[in-house]
Amino acid sequence: MPIKIPADLPACAALESENIFVMTEDRAVRQDIRPLEIAIVNLMPTKIATETQLLRLLGNSPIQVNITLLRTAEHQSRHTSAQHLERFYKTLAEIRESSFDGMIITGAPVEHLPFEEVDYWDELLEIMAFAQRRVYSTLYICWAAQAALYHFYGIPKHPLPAKVSGVFEHGILHPECRLFRGFDDTFPAPHSRHTEVRAADAAAVPELRLLARSEEAGLALLERRDHSQVFMTGHLEYDRDTLDAEYRRDRDRGLDPQIPQHYYPGDNPDNVPHMYWRAHAHLFYSNWLNYYVYQETPFSLSAIVEEGMGRSPRA
Template identity: 80%
Template sequence: MPIKIPADLPARAALASENIFVMTDERADRQDIRPLEIAIVNLMPTKIATETQLLRLLGNSPIQVNITLLRTAAHESRNTPVQHLERFYKTFDEIRHKSFDGMVITGAPVEHLPFDQVDYWDELVGIMTFARERVYSTLYLCWAAQAALHHFYGVPKHVLPGKVSGIFCHEVLRPECRLFRGFDDEFLAPHSRHTEVRTEDVLRHPELRILAESAEAGLAVVESRDQRQVFMTGHLEYDRGTLDAEYRRDLARGDDPAIPRHYYPGDDPDVMPLMTWRAHAHLFYSNWLNYYVYQETPFSLTALARDDGERAS
């Protein structure tokens, strides 16, 4: 799919070099089609790297996608240039009058804090409520998945005795689910987190169903039964070197981190990691865009807003 992004977004050059089909505003404006409107709420401190990772996966489909990058206004980013944020990002107040076909909300390194002590928690609650009302399908990643499960369903997060970091094998529990069309019975995916959501807590909510889990890493993918909310506790979007960068960052600040499991050949951090999850990552995001967004969302997004407004009244 051609993915529509600004011509000067840093991710564009990286994606073009990988033969990912990207489209500039000028070319997109000449096409008479109804593109998908997808918002990415980027809570990660490494915003430029995260943009590239997600755009790479969202660009793997035959439908044109317009991307809106969102940041929280309540939090000052120290790792991304202000000029980049001002040029490419919007805040929630700037888009709250709109509707979107799909939304992706990323994780954030704030697991050690209770949800209500995160400095942008109230703003994020507003975004999640907006997503429930004005977005057809929302994909929550890692901490955002925990935050949404807590906010909407009261599912608690639990602190782990040690960080779950590495590449883990997952079992597809519901192969009939359209998110897993084309998947093998098992798939690999990265995890990087200090907290978890537990299966027994999710099972208390009949409006949720568990789609995939790992014997080592635990719960992996959950969805609402109307399929408009998808919660993923791992990071299929990660690049080959993301876990390596996190491991060396933690080493540099004296945290004594464990070596990410099943990641470096021979558990040797001096050996380049193998990329063993790329195919399933592309397939998962392509399935989400196709089956949960494109084939279900109304042609007119104003119809989505009106329909949700009628249900709320």
């Protein structure tokens, strides 16, 4: 989908170089259509890289998508300049009276902490409550998926004996699910986490449906049955070199990380990593936008609130 973003957002040049259809604000105002409104709550420290990854997957289709970038007000980023955040990001207080067709909430490197000890936990609860009332479908990624499953359904996260890092093959449990339209029988996806949500815990919740799992990496994808919430424990949005950068960062810190599995040719970090999940990544995000957002969301965003169409569970 053509995504409407500021012309000076750093992701703009990168996406245009890849022939992703980026629409500047000046051009967008001349189109007499009702675009999709998508909010991205970016909890990652590497905000510019994450922006680019997600915008790449949301772009390049006939429907215009307006992007609103959100950050937490309570957390001070050490990796992204204050000028960038002030220029391109809003906080919940600034959009509290708005509604959105879809929302994406990213992961965050805070797995080692109990949820309640994360410094922006209370604000994240407010954001998730906002999504209940004013967002038609919300996609939670990695730690955000764990946080939402814990908050809404009481599903705990469990520490793993070793970090799950690499690209893993996943079996599809419900091939009729529209998120998998056009998928092969199995699909690869990167994972990078120290904790897990166990399939048995999620399967015990009647409102949830398990969608995909990996023999090596565990539960990968599940949803609320009314499509208002989708939970992804991996990172289909990752670039070719994201796991490589994480591995080298941890190695340079003296953490003795394991080499990401099924990633480097010959398991040799000196080799350029394989990139073999991007086609399914594009397909997944296109399917979410098309089948869970565009074809179901009301034409008037006010109807999400007025008609109770923000359908997530009431915590």
